[in-house]
Amino acid sequence: MNAVTDPAGRITAVAGALLVAALAVSLDGGSSTLPLSLLGAGTVLGLFVLVPRAIAGVRRHPALLIGVALAALPLAMTVFFGYFADGRTLWMIPELVVALVPLAIIALAALGGLILIADDLRARFGLAQRGLTPWQRLTGTAQRPLPAPWRAVGGLALVGLALILGLGYIGASGSSDLLSLVLLLVLGGGAAAIIAVPLLIAGLARSDRARLTTAREDERRRVAAHLHDSVLQTLALVQRQAHDPAAVQRLARRQEHELRAWMAGEVELGTETLGAALRKAVAEVEDDYEATVEVTILGERVLDREAEALAAAAREALRNAARHAGSPIFVFAQASPDGAEVFVRDEGPGFELATVPTERRGVRDSIIGRMQAVGGRAEIDSVPGEGTEVALRIGVTG
Amino acid sequence: MRIVVVDDHHLFRAGVRAELTPHHEVVGEAGTPAEAVAVIAEAKPDVVLLDVHLPDGGGVAVLEALAGDGAPKVLALSVSDAAEDVVPMIRAGALGYVTKTIDTSELLVALATVAAGDAYFSPRLAAFVLQAFSAPVQPKSELEALTPREREVLHHLARGYAYKRIAARLGISDRTVETHVGNVLRKLQLTSRHEVSHWAATRGLVSDDEESTP
Known part of the structure; x- marks a missing residue:
């Protein structure tokens, strides 16, 4: 947007003119009323533009706060040392300006240099593939201003210049050792922060991406396990009961309800405690396979993620038992x-677990994989001719 | 084998009588504790099939009235699957517990086991007893706590293993398994009323008022 047609730009221009006028009048000497009122008007106008923009900018890039702090520091220090240390009043505008300008120049040089160095580091560590670099944001150009090594060299030169200027300024103004020490510390800290913060942000963003990938993989496995337990199981039952239209219809209707509930994001088993989920699973299996299951449940537990996986794995184990062994089944x-x-x-x-073909996903994914996914354990103890016991555990058990 | 059936549901008594008659002699029926005590005194059965839920004090009242020498063996029976109903029956002297959904063949096994003076632990009873002994109260003596082996046997019973399988899995004889179960039963009956009611109270099974009554 053109700076002159932009209302914000116009306000900035007027504010700048007022400030320059205030500077000119105050350097000319004489009464302090006119320059003060001009300065106040300029500041107010400037704040109208600067404060909302600064807030918006800081919200997008928290690192900018460091720049703001760095820019505000000379002013604060001038006020402090000028007013409180020497007892001089703030009405002496010329001295204020004289003190501010060199510090501002030093701060700008240092900032520019540090941004260039940070740019170079980001490019080197491959963190700046997407979006604009800070330098591109500052200059508004889409092209990178300089090839990689020159940016770093230029940045180092700028920082060096800022240091020389700073030391020269401190020497010239004859400030105390304390002030120069503070200045150096602030410059050093700011430099470290400006380089480190973008690196940190990029690093965090990268680990977020990695977590997201893992979460997607988990979700895929969860969906696959769910489909195996529900839809595929029902289809298998439908095939086996094809001679019984009523049974097929009942199975299909129930599966439809379940799938709809699941897609609507309801809890996988539609229950709130582990005991209720287990009883529901038992009822389903007794219904589907006409099996007799003796259930004993001691204690209770909220159906959290782990318990949900436990109940789902138990349901799968029940189905396997009903399909391959028949009654009685003990839970x-x-x-x-x-x-x-x-x-x-x-x-x-x-059966022997080693002889189960890999394409039969039941035991591997729906029981063992499911338990492992929530940090639980599954043990399958099967003695040919004697039966099978599936032991499922989460957390600490007695 | 002479059997008395105590249950306040007439239809259920008739059903059990029909089930048992081909195998055993049902020598009496009762619907209340008072009736039961009278019928048992007169019929002198080998085994009493005793419902947990009866009017006027429940099955426990019958067991307390029967306590003493020459009392018949009692197999407790219930539709309930609540530990606070079942464990007091065992503590009061019943040798076993079965649910009313049990099939005939298993009921016959249970009756024979109890008639022989052995404990019949259905998986559910084993689980309840295991829970009763997991109570966070210090037993008065070592004698009253379960040994790790007894706990293991109970755990297997709760998981539905038969004595023979448990013996094979633990590498001990069938008779040793029976001994362990018998010891568990004896320990359960030895535990003081306070401990059991404290156990029940900590699980919200009874109110704390009940716990404080002696």
């Missing part, structure tokens, strides 16, 4: 806020 669960264990046992033919 024994002990739950507490610290942990929970569920045993699902059948007295069927048993």
